Amino acid sequence: MRKYNLYITAKKGIFDPAGATAQSALDNLGFAGVNSVKIGKLIELETADEVNTDMVETMCKKLLANPIIEDFRIEEVQ
Amino acid sequence: MRKYNLYITAKKGIFDPAGATAQSALDNLGFAGVNSVKIGKLIELETADEVNTDMVETMCKKLLANPIIEDFRIEEVQ
Structure with a gap:
């Protein structure tokens, strides 16, 4: 089993209404x-051993993040 | 200026509908x-120098997290 943490944040200059309210x-x-x-x-993924970082990056681009307005960072947790 | 990253996750056993949907x-x-x-x-805070970790913990308990269903971890970013 592999574990990944994904950190998804608004790109610079994108207004974050929830943050402003908080x-x-x-x-x-x-x-x-x-x-x-x-x-x-913060998205925590648990995957099978054959899921590598490239595949997780594709998941981010296709579903988990919105690359137009968000940046994401992938960290494999040991 | 100080920077803190707050990681807020559902407690064990609490159903996470967004995660299940994803x-x-x-x-x-x-x-x-x-x-x-x-x-x-993932909450990124930028604060004045006099805001310490204890104060950030109070902010989490009172507003930023829901301690009944969520765990939180505070990390000061250097």
């Missing part, structure tokens, strides 16, 4: 000093 | 060998 909510709750909140996705 | 969609697209897909959140 940031103003933190401010309203009295947490000072938070300059930026960006909310992305 | 898993069956991968299967429908012909990607074999994916045994599990879990979708959590």
Whole structure:
């Protein structure tokens, strides 16, 4: 079995409404000093041994991420 | 400025409908060998220097995560 963590984040310049909402909510709750909140996705995959990083990259491009507005990073977990 | 990455995942045993949907969609697209897909959140915080890990933990408990159904891990990014 292999495990992969995928980190999916909005590309620079793409507005992140959930992050902006969380940031103003933190401010309203009295947490000072938070300059930026960006909310992305952490996807944990468990796969068969024959699934390699290239195949996971294809999964990201075809389904798990939106390459037009999102960046993704793949990490194999040992 | 400090940067923190927060990794928020569903607790063990909590059903993750988005992950289950992604898993069956991968299967429908012909990607074999994916045994599990879990979708959590990656939150990137940028804060003032005086915001420490304890304060970020409080932010998670009060707003950013739902401690009843989610686990979270805080990592300070150097």
